[in-house]
Amino acid sequence: MNDDPRDRELGEAYREASRETPPADLDARILAAAHRAVDARPEDAVRRPRWIDRFRLPLAVAATALIAVTLSLMVDDETRREPEPDAPVAAPRDDAWGSRSAPAPAPAASGPAPSRERAPAPAEARRAAPPAEAPAAPAAPPAAVRDMQRVETEAAAGAPRATGSAAGNAVSVPATGAAPPAPMAAPAADSPPGAASRERAAQERPSRLTRDDAAKAESPRAPAAWLEDIRRLRAEGRLAEAEEALAAFRRAYPDYPLPPDLARP
């Protein structure tokens, strides 16, 4: 401080010359702003009660925890339900994919076929039905008798999805070797176009399946392929053989609606 450059005379001369002051209106503005700033404080305090500030964080934490617990419970519930819809979804697929899939062997292995088919229906009918219907819907047109080729086409298109479950099933029941009868369930149940007929078919399923199971022994092939063979026999003029094959087909698949061209003698 002592060695600060300083010129006393210059300083005095400067201060003598430098006497400007801010205008009065500027003073008034600044002082008013300063007072307003102080006055605003208590108003803020009144507007914002302290207990809210004190409990804001705990309330937020509690609300977040409540939401988290609720969500986790919901997710847990959903997780528990998840495997059930899968079963009925797989079942119609297997049915639709007929001879290549393995669900059919299950009834054969367990003995009473209806019990296996009923499994999805009674107990979890309410939950299983909607998912089962969804995949079954695309299977309905293929089952339509008029266009058997479409069945094949759509079956081929759905292959990637179905192969997973089919493969899984095949692994689980490889020894039964009774794959072919499986398609019977699907076509039989899905053959009637429309929801009402489909429902009816579902109700009748147990009895039909019993008959279908009985015919399993003599139904070595899928109906579509079988019918195609019959067509070929007719086309080749081997009518007697065609009639025999058709008769055998009717025995094996009594409820299977025949295509118009084959229905004619």
Added chain:
Amino acid sequence: MAGGNADGAAADEVLMLAYRDGDAGAFDRLYARHKGPVYRYLRRHAHDQAEELAQDVWMRVIHARGGYDVRAKFTTWLYTIAHNRLMDHFRARGRETARLATADDPEDDPDAILEDQPHPDPPPDRLLERRESAARILAALDLLPDAQREAFVLQQEGGLSVEEIATVTGVNRETAKSRLRYALAKLRTALADLRQEHGT
């Protein structure tokens, strides 16, 4: 000057703390004490913009009251705010931002200039006729580089030491001291004829 009385420096901080705690009257006293020096400090650099800048400076003081704590002399804090506002002003006007910070005159050797001047502190009654020389002094001040003028004005208006000038302007002590010496030397040179006229 800065405090306006013997315990002004301490009282400034006390007043500001009181204002922080809700005493509006403390601000009134603080403002009355410093409004002139701050206004003139700004006027020496921004001339007709001084009023607007002064309002901004004091508004910043008002807004900063909540976080005010005594970490330095009040005037150091106050003039730091003013200096920063001045720099903002120069930036906004496209003026070289470094002007206040680095506008020394390296070609001039303040010691040489000072040596050229006898400045033997002649008696006050023989120095300057203050009324007549006021305009000359302000004109000479206006011719100084901004940084040197700022150092001189901070010393005279704010009552700041070299150390405090360095803090306010963001330079080291030696730079601040050098600027002050340049300013004094040039002012003496510019006002030499007045000294001669009134001193001899």
